[in-house]
Amino acid sequence: MEYSKEFKAALSNFSSLEKDRLIFRLLKKDKLLSKKLYFELIDPENTDQKRGQMEEIIREKLMLLSKYLLNHKYYLIHIRKISSEITEHVKVTTDKFGDVSLNLFLINEILENNDKLNTLRFDQVYKLYLYLINKIFKSFILTKKLDEDYWMEIDEYLRDTQQKIEDNHYLKKLCINNGLDLNWLSTENIPDNIDQIAKDLKNQGFLK
Secondary structure: OOOOHHHHHHHHOOOHHHHHHHHHHHHHHOHHHHHHHHHHHOOOOOHHHHHHHHHHHHHHHHHHHHHHOOOHHHHHHHHHHHHHHHHHHHHHHOOHHHHHHHHHHHHHHHHHHHHHHOOOOHHHHHHHHHHHHHHHHHHHHHHHHOOHHHHHHHHHHHHHHHHHHHOOHHHHHHHHHOOOOHHHOOHHHOOOOHHHHHHHHHHOOOOO
16 A cells, blocks of 8 residues: 555644554554564574574474374464464564575474384375475575575575485475475575476465
């Protein structure tokens, strides 16, 4: 929405007290904006510390969830909730590196359960694995937008992801069948047009 000069001028004419009241009313209705302003204005912790906290939250929640692996629908619902917490972290802190690293961290922590996952039937893990493959593609796309100074750190996550995929028969097969080349699990090998590749795959009915 664009604001006219007249509207901006009218807002500027508010008294300090009126502006304060308006701000607090808006913040009550927008919790994300409230958290973002708190982080930017007075939070004693920086982005790196917040990212570290998110890793601990992910690890702890997945440990609790691991006993529900057999209930694949319930498990995936809560994986999506954890993912939404990562999204909120990124929006609050503008953590572009964390948008990649935390999602890869989530994938790798899920696949720490490969021993259990490998005992499940394909239909029990299909939706979860497809969800993870989409996340990997998203991570590729976001990595290409990051400063290359971050790539070495991203490669550490990607190597871990590649090893865990190699150790998971169904997931490896599903990656190949959905056009995910495992050689791309290295920042220097991610195609420059990875976003277009992902779009084309979806248009062809893959990744769904």
